[in-house]
Amino acid sequence: MASRYLLYDVNPPEGFNLRRDVYIRVASLLKTLLKNSNWVLVLPPWGRLYHWQSPDIHQVRIPWVEFFDLESLYQNIPVIEYEDFLAESGGPFIEQVYVLQGYAEGWKEGTWEEKVDQRPCIDQLMYSEDKNGYYRGWFWGYEETRGLNVTCLSVQGSASIMSPVLLKNTTARSIMLDRAENLLHDHYGGKNYWDTRRSMVFAKHLRVVGDEFRANVLHSTDESDKTIFHEDWTKVKAKPDWALGGPYLAVHLRRKDFIWGHREDVPSLQRAAEEIHSLMKKLKLKKVFVATDADREDLEALRKLIPEMVRFEPTWEELELYKDGGVAIIDQWICAHARYFIGTSVSTFSFRIHEEREILSFNPKTTYNRFCGDKEKDCEQPTHWKIVY
Numbered sequence: 256m257a258s259r260y261l262l263y264d265v266n267p268p269e270g271f272n273l274r275r276d277v278y279i280r281v282a283s284l285l286k287t288l289l290k291n292s293n294w295v296l297v298l299p300p301w302g303r304l305y306h307w308q309s310p311d312i313h314q315v316r317i318p319w320v321e322f323f324d325l326e327s328l329y330q331n332i333p334v335i336e337y338e339d340f341l342a343e344s345g346g347p348f349i350e351q352v353y354v355l356q357g358y359a360e361g362w363k364e365g366t367w368e369e370k371v372d373q374r375p376c377i378d379q380l381m382y383s384e385d386k387n388g389y390y391r392g393w394f395w396g397y398e399e400t401r402g403l404n405v406t407c408l409s410v411q412g413s414a415s416i417m418s419p420v421l422l423k424n425t426t427a428r429s430i431m432l433d434r435a436e437n438l439l440h441d442h443y444g445g446k447n448y449w450d451t452r453r454s455m456v457f458a459k460h461l462r463v464v465g466d467e468f469r470a471n472v473l474h475s476t477d478e479s480d481k482t483i484f485h486e487d488w489t490k491v492k493a494k495p496d497w498a499l500g501g502p503y504l505a506v507h508l509r510r511k512d513f514i515w516g517h518r519e520d521v522p523s524l525q526r527a528a529e530e531i532h533s534l535m536k537k538l539k540l541k542k543v544f545v546a547t548d549a550d551r552e553d554l555e556a557l558r559k560l561i562p563e564m565v566r567f568e569p570t571w572e573e574l575e576l577y578k579d580g581g582v583a584i585i586d587q588w589i590c591a592h593a594r595y596f597i598g599t600s601v602s603t604f605s606f607r608i609h610e611e612r613e614i615l616s617f618n619p620k621t622t623y624n625r626f627c628g629d630k631e632k633d634c635e636q637p638t639h640w641k642i643v644y
């Protein structure tokens with residue numbers, strides 16, 4: 256049994272792949288804590304995500320095992336599912352909730368310092384006291400869960416600045432960091448980052464569905480594409496420029512809230528279709544796999560513009576089984592195995608595909624590509640992050 260439990264949550268509007276990024280930050284904090292004492296990270300159940308809009312599907316209190324391979328996570332840090340935490344800790348109580356926020360006065364330019372201080376809550380608190388003096392909150396949809404204490408902390412700095420607070424300022428056995436996205440990476444792109452990232456292996460049942468689709472629809476197999484998968488991520492080391500990838504172009508075309516903001520770096524469908532056709536010609540590829548969150552109207556337009564488009568379209572039963580998160584993973588898995596990938600500017604959905612391709616040993620030229628906006632002047636391409644082992 257662990258001596259202490261670290262829990263966390265993220266600002267509700269944030270999407271699945273940004274949340275995967277926050278997991279990496281918190282895992283790094285956990286590694287720092289482990290140098291001192293026995294801790295375990297409680298995996299925050301998935302659910303009620305703004306982007307998961309498929310109707311009539313129960314998408315709350317989803318355990319991590321539905322999306323990720325728990326054994327692989329465990330090889331990096333000790334983790335348990337929330338339900339196991341409830342069973343192990345003997346009740347629906349979290350002793351201390353810290354709500355992380357910025358500093359009301361903002362950042363003073365030129366004087367960056369890492370700091371954390373107890374401060375009055377800036378935003379309205381998303382927790383309310385019940386008649387026993389305990390705190391109700393969202394708690395991933397577990398209505399019976401209560402926080403015994405809720406405190407706001409202003410933070411400025413990387414995840415491990417929380418370590419002294421957790422080790423010295425409180426003796427609580429279970430501590431939740433809410434709004435954990437306010438913590439920065441300890442070292443983005445360093446060994447720790449990559450160890451955690453590599454440990455986030457997709458759940459086998461989703462990989463299998465992606466592999467079947469690759470084989471049946473895209474004539475893509477690991478042997479012919481040189482993308483052999485090993486169950487044990489700790490034994491995998493990328494061989495530069497090794498993977499060939501399946502005979503298709505893969506595209507991630509982020510729409511919805513990315514176009515509502517009228518951002519300059521997101522292309523029109525017309526422009527995206529032109530780019531896709533030009534790449535297919537240049538790369539001599541006849542198939543294009545499109546991952547997108549486009550609405551029905553956009554999809555119809557896309558189909559007219561790109562008649563050769565291939566998509567993973569789950570039946571209702573498949574959707575109910577894999578859920579929106581699982582379908583997103585299947586899309587990412589298929590994109591990760593393509594001969595060439597092009598994504599959407601600053602989308603963490605695209606970034607996670609870059610990393611997956613890096614792990615699979617693709618040449619960076621085939622990975623770090625993005626669409627340009629129709630009127631974008633300086634269309635800078637994504638940065639190549641090399642794995643540190």
Ligand SMILES: C[C@@H]1O[C@H](OP(=O)(O)OP(=O)(O)OC[C@H]2O[C@@H](n3cnc4c(=O)[nH]c(N)nc43)[C@H](O)[C@@H]2O)[C@@H](O)[C@H](O)[C@@H]1O
Pocket residue numbers: 268269270271272273274306307507508509510512513545546547548579580582583584586601602603604605
């Ligand atoms: C504007 C910001 O955008 C950020 O999104 P961004 O980094 O693209 O990426 P995500 O954090 O993953 O959020 C986008 C969500 O939209 C769905 N989605 C987007 N593209 C696809 C796709 O190709 N296939 C499938 N199946 N689903 C897709 C999916 O649920 C995904 O998790 C958000 O995290 C922030 O909260 C904020 O909304």
